[in-house]
Amino acid sequence: xxxxxxxxxxxxxxxxxxxxxxxxxxxxxxxxxxxxxxxxxxxxxxxxxxxxxxxxxxxxxxxxxxxxxxxxxxxxxxxxxxxxxxxxxxxxxxxxxxxxxxxxxxxxxxxxxx
Amino acid sequence: xxxxxxxxxxxxxxxxxxxxxxxxxxxxxxxxxxxxxxxxxxxxxxxxxxxxxxxxxxxxxxxxxxxxxxxxxxxxxxxxxxxxxxxxxxxxxxxxxxxxxxxxxxxxxxxxxx
Numbered sequence: 001x002x003x004x005x006x007x008x009x010x011x012x013x014x015x016x017x018x019x020x021x022x023x024x025x026x027x028x029x030x031x032x033x034x035x036x037x038x039x040x041x042x043x044x045x046x047x048x049x050x051x052x053x054x055x056x057x058x059x060x061x062x063x064x065x066x067x068x069x070x071x072x073x074x075x076x077x078x079x080x081x082x083x084x085x086x087x088x089x090x091x092x093x094x095x096x097x098x099x100x101x102x103x104x105x106x107x108x109x110x111x112x113x114x
Numbered sequence: 115x116x117x118x119x120x121x122x123x124x125x126x127x128x129x130x131x132x133x134x135x136x137x138x139x140x141x142x143x144x145x146x147x148x149x150x151x152x153x154x155x156x157x158x159x160x161x162x163x164x165x166x167x168x169x170x171x172x173x174x175x176x177x178x179x180x181x182x183x184x185x186x187x188x189x190x191x192x193x194x195x196x197x198x199x200x201x202x203x204x205x206x207x208x209x210x211x212x213x214x215x216x217x218x219x220x221x222x223x224x225x226x227x228x
Contacts, residue, residue: 043203043218056215102148102160103216
């Protein structure tokens with residue numbers, strides 16, 4: 001299995017631009033999570049999906065952030081417009097049975113907004 | 115919601131010594147407690163987990179203990195080696211069907227010195 005695949009690995013963009021992060025979960029996993037990691041705030045859950053349905057988006061910081069999961073093999077996290085404080089590493093993770101097994105994380109996308 | 119506290123934030127041990135990292139959680143309904151290791155610039159990876167129906171689990175040099183009454187759990191690494199140097203995260207979740215999420219601690223940076 002190729003694991004959880006995220007793209008791009010690195011993204012540098014100017015403030016105000018739209019950013020789209022992509023994630024392909026492990027085939028057969030039915031839960032998908034988007035986390036943001038910074039030195040100050042650690043690992044923060046932004047949103048998660050079960051069976052492609054958003055369950056909890058209370059961690060999404062602002063309306064500038066949105067996430068979709070159109071099918072079981074693909075999810076996007078969009079930031080529009082981006083701001084410098086959005087700079088972080090964004091991880092996608094998937095799980096077979098949420099809460100009963102560990103997550104498998106992707107390699108992350110390092111986002112820098114200048 | 116769940117709140118997970120982790121201590122210490124940094125830990126330095128000499129090679130061959132033991133390391134202990136402690137976490138407490140707030141939600142007595144939590145029943146799944148994984149530990150993740152994150153090397154510099156890499157993704158968090160599951161190293162061991164424990165469920166609420168057991169008090170201790172061991173895997174070679176790594177062990178985890180759980181005290182449900184006190185709502186705390188600990189990671190024990192024996193005979194530490196330089197390759198154990200990383201950031202370790204504890205987490206907790208309550209499995210309820212398919213709708214649950216992991217709440218992470220703030221991490222412990224472990225440095226194993228020669």
